[in-house]
Amino acid sequence: MSVQARLQALGITLPPVAVPAAAYVPFVRTGQLVFISGHIAKKDGKPWVGQLGLTMATDEGKAAARAIAIDLMGTLQAAVGDLGQVARIVKVLSLVNSSPSFTEHHLVTNGCSELLSEVFGPQVGAHARSAFGVAQLPMGACVEIELIAELR
Numbered sequence: 001m002s003v004q005a006r007l008q009a010l011g012i013t014l015p016p017v018a019v020p021a022a023a024y025v026p027f028v029r030t031g032q033l034v035f036i037s038g039h040i041a042k043k044d045g046k047p048w049v050g051q052l053g054l055t056m057a058t059d060e061g062k063a064a065a066r067a068i069a070i071d072l073m074g075t076l077q078a079a080v081g082d083l084g085q086v087a088r089i090v091k092v093l094s095l096v097n098s099s100p101s102f103t104e105h106h107l108v109t110n111g112c113s114e115l116l117s118e119v120f121g122p123q124v125g126a127h128a129r130s131a132f133g134v135a136q137l138p139m140g141a142c143v144e145i146e147l148i149a150e151l152r
C-alpha cells in the first residue's frame with residue numbers, strides 16, 4: 001500500500017507548510033537527506049500549550065506528538081513532492097515541555113513515532129530517536145519535534 005493510500009485510510013489530510021515564526025526555513029534538502037525544522041504541537045490551529053507532569057498527562061502529550069507527525073509529513077511532502085520518494089525516516093528529535101519530575105518523554109514521543117511507522121511502514125518508518133524534557137518551548141507549546149529523512 002502506498003503512503004498516500006495509508007494516509008487516506010487513516011483519514012489524514014496533510015496540511016500545507018506553516019510559515020516559520022522566526023529566522024529559519026521549514027526544511028533543508030542536502031544530497032539525499034531532508035532536515036525538517038522543529039514543529040510545535042498545535043490544536044485548532046494554535047499552539048498546544050501545556051507542561052507534561054504539571055498541566056498535561058502523558059496521553060494528551062502523545063496526542064500532541066501525533067499531531068506534530070502529521071504537520072511534519074506535510075512539510076516533508078512539500079520538500080520532496082511525493083512521500084513515496086522517502087527511503088527512510090532516519091531520526092526524530094523530540095523536546096517535551098515538562099516538569100522536573102516527569103519521566104515519560106519517551107511515551108509522549110511514541111505518538112509521533114508510531115504514526116510515522118504506520119504511514120511509512122516498518123521498513124521506512126522505523127527510526128533513531130531522542131526524547132528530551134525541557135523547561136519551556138516557544139509559545140508555551142507542550143511538544144516540539146524535528147525530523148530527518150533520506151530520499152531514494
